[in-house]
Amino acid sequence: MLSARTIYGEIFDNDEAFGLFCSIAASGEAQGGWENGKIAALVPGSQAGLAAKIARHGADEDKHGRIFAALLRKRGLEPVAVPPDADYTMRLEAAGIGLAHTRLPREEQLTEADIVAYLAHSRVTEQRASEQMRALGRHAGDRPDIARAIGVISHDEDNHLAYCHEELLRLAAAGHAQVIRATLRATALAEIAIYRDVSLAVMAHLGRILGWPRPKSAVLAGGIRAVYACERLGGWRRMVSLRMPARRDALGGLVPAQSSHA
Ligand SMILES: [Fe+2]
Numbered sequence: 001m002l003s004a005r006t007i008y009g010e011i012f013d014n015d016e017a018f019g020l021f022c023s024i025a026a027s028g029e030a031q032g033g034w035e036n037g038k039i040a041a042l043v044p045g046s047q048a049g050l051a052a053k054i055a056r057h058g059a060d061e062d063k064h065g066r067i068f069a070a071l072l073r074k075r076g077l078e079p080v081a082v083p084p085d086a087d088y089t090m091r092l093e094a095a096g097i098g099l100a101h102t103r104l105p106r107e108e109q110l111t112e113a114d115i116v117a118y119l120a121h122s123r124v125t126e127q128r129a130s131e132q133m134r135a136l137g138r139h140a141g142d143r144p145d146i147a148r149a150i151g152v153i154s155h156d157e158d159n160h161l162a163y164c165h166e167e168l169l170r171l172a173a174a175g176h177a178q179v180i181r182a183t184l185r186a187t188a189l190a191e192i193a194i195y196r197d198v199s200l201a202v203m204a205h206l207g208r209i210l211g212w213p214r215p216k217s218a219v220l221a222g223g224i225r226a227v228y229a230c231e232r233l234g235g236w237r238r239m240v241s242l243r244m245p246a247r248r249d250a251l252g253g254l255v256p257a258q259s260s261h262a
């Protein structure tokens, strides 16, 4: 039967597929860690209170990268190169979503407008991360080591999303509401198309590794396109709403010590 659970099961049970899956995940998380770390150092004075939270966000993403790397190591696998068509963060950046990476290694302080663009990008991508980790957690139930690792990451992604809501609401109240609304809309519409394309690419790479027959790949690709159609028809709106989270100041407090938890 073709269910999400059996598909994930096939991926988890095959070393090469699992290796590619974890390598893609680890690389995306590490990239997020690098970006947040750089942005934290360039926060403008007017938003100084954000710097520690962005640094904490970056430390969490680095930790997620280490967790996926640890899952690989436990299986005796080496990370593999991420195929460019399956690189979600780089494709977003290439589409002009969020802050251009070329700006980050410089010493120039960011502006408030940059911070708005960064937070809007995070609001959308953290929603995706939070939903993906929840789905992954549901389907990894009978594999305790994977389920444990995903549980840690999932909890963090929910916190990241809560923090984005809270900070964007604060900036909206401070006069940036219109720009925030427009940036969120543009970001979400670009993200859903990139997510579709990356999902199709990842599925094609995994299908080749797992020797999926053509009809099976076609059904899965159809499913990915159907998800995009639903998102384009209105599902994207869930990625742009702003609601004060139940958990306030989710990234307040100290940056956690470096440990992989996996
Ligand atoms: Fe993450």
Ligand SMILES: [Fe+2]
Pocket: 061, 126, 129, 156, 157, 160
């Ligand atoms: Fe995150």
